[in-house]
Amino acid sequence: MKKSTFVFFAIMMLSFHLPAQIKIVTTIPDLKSIAEFIGGDQVDAFSIAAGYQNPHFVDPKPSYILKLSRADVFITVGLDLESGWVPALLNSARNPKIQKGGEGYVDASLNVPLLQIPTNINRGEGDIHIYGNPHYWLDPLNGKIIAQNITQTLIRLDPDHQVQFQERLKKFNETIDAKVKQWESMLSSFRNTKVIAYHNEWPYFEQRFGLKIVDFLEPKPGIPPTPSQLSKIISVMKRDRIAIIINSMYFKAESAELVARNTGGKVVTLATSVGGVPEIQNYFELFDHNVRQLLSALQH
């Protein structure tokens, strides 16, 4: 046998025993971060949206179709958060594994207790989400449910590594539980503090950390701030001595800063996702950053 032929067959034999990574595509970087924690070396994950990008409005670029066509798993926030762009991508992906109901389709919202489920569904109320507020990943305890949903799928696709996936899920849950105690303790002095927010994307964060968001700069979800709404907010802030306006990475701060100037308040820009600022490298650091930012603003 020629030496080159032997080497070829040797490599082929070895390759059958090299573990193949599960290719995961997620809609937002937080799902990618959790998937990477659970999956470890067994997964190769990619997030379509960037951490500083408005997840409601992501362009369905053809380059994402290429990623989806090769994916084993697709993880979505669901609850119609991505209804403006995910269907266009999935329909062109030519990948039955990751279509709704397919073995690789993960709706991360499953079993998450939802807030703000609307009783009146019509577009007169703005950009409403008919299943409930979709920004549930901003309660770190919901991260455990997301991690459980992802673990189920990874075990289903790669049962050989289910022990490792379960161990990492356990580690994730223990880390979250410890960190939540720490974060809650840091903000405990400010429970029930009234704040204003730009967009209605913080109810889960609000509930977990005891804030009270009393109004929004948007008169209705998705409608840009109007002069009358800003005027109303200024009155409310002055009347109730509200000092904090929460803005997000992808909203320009002009409206928030105008209100702050007229009320003596402060604009706090929080990250809604991993990667919102460069130092937020994973799901835990998202809350490390946001709690620190909020604490700093509340203390001064």
Next chain:
Amino acid sequence: MRILKTSIIIFAICANSTAQTDSTAVEDSLSLHENEQSIPIGFSAATPLIRTAPSMNPDISAIGDFRSSYSDEGPRNLDAYFNALEVQVSSVVDPYAEAKFLFSFGKDSVNGEYSAGLEIATLTSLSLPFSIQATAGRFKTHFSKVNQLHPHAFSFVEFPAVIRNYFGDEGLFMEGVSASILVPNPWDVYQEFVLDVGRSGATPSVDYGAGNRLLTTAQLNTFFDLSENSTIGFGLSGLSGVNSVEKKLMMTGFDLTYKWKPVQYNTYHSFTWQTEAMLCRSDTADGSTVKSYGAYTLFEYQIEKRTFVGVRFDYSGLPMAERSDERGVALHLRFQPSEFQVFALEYQHADPNYGPAFSQVVFRAIFGIGTHAAHAY
């Protein structure tokens, strides 16, 4: 001998790793059983679960297009009319395919009468091998970039002159089959090849054809991410069919689209440059060949969250008249209170060499209700 020894060693390594997996099999089964026990009731690891509204109804949407205009040509300078209503119904048929129907109710620009028509009726596969996606039915032909759009989805009030002059006001439709494939390439970029075969209706260029010569189009689309904030796409299109005198007609097209949109503030600003050119060779009944061409280039800029401005330059010949052409320009201002309403004001000027030049100002209101899928990028 050395090779034989090495082979035995490699085989031993592989066999050993397999044996190790086997020796932990019992532990894995117990662990899996424990994991299943910890799963909430009704939540099985074996079945992927999704959250969706409990309804078998298809997605239904309706989009209205109202216009009013002032033109410096003809006896009626001022006009106001409901231009078109599009009703789209779409749904998954079964695990293998989805269907889409689009009905339009539009006003004939010549006689002013309203009529109904079927614009789109397609069955599209979801699960063919080799990443093939196939469609059968009536669809917008895959020739040209802008021809893929429905009028309400195009940023300007009307299609460019080259599309209108060669394919009609609504563009080129086909009844037939279409198949597309993602083309593997060494640069690992998105590249899609689409082939359509069927018949069109009567248009200024290609016609239905009484014989067996079908309309065939081929398109190769390539797409690059230039940066996080900008992209560029190229398209090459070819068309072969028959014209209204049953003679051969061939067209080739090239399109280029550059888009810039900052990822962080992606709802505030964007810029698009799109340009297309088409060549047409149409044989005539007397044996000669008419060569003609057309092109357009447009620029659009999003000034702020809901306001866009644009300009488009047109040049177009006519498919059966070699010396006839027209030049045009359109200036466009658009305000979108939400994704479901668009108000546009557009100034248009056309200067054909086969008739008088004319100008018009058009106001358009587009409004939609129901569930309408996002348009392609």
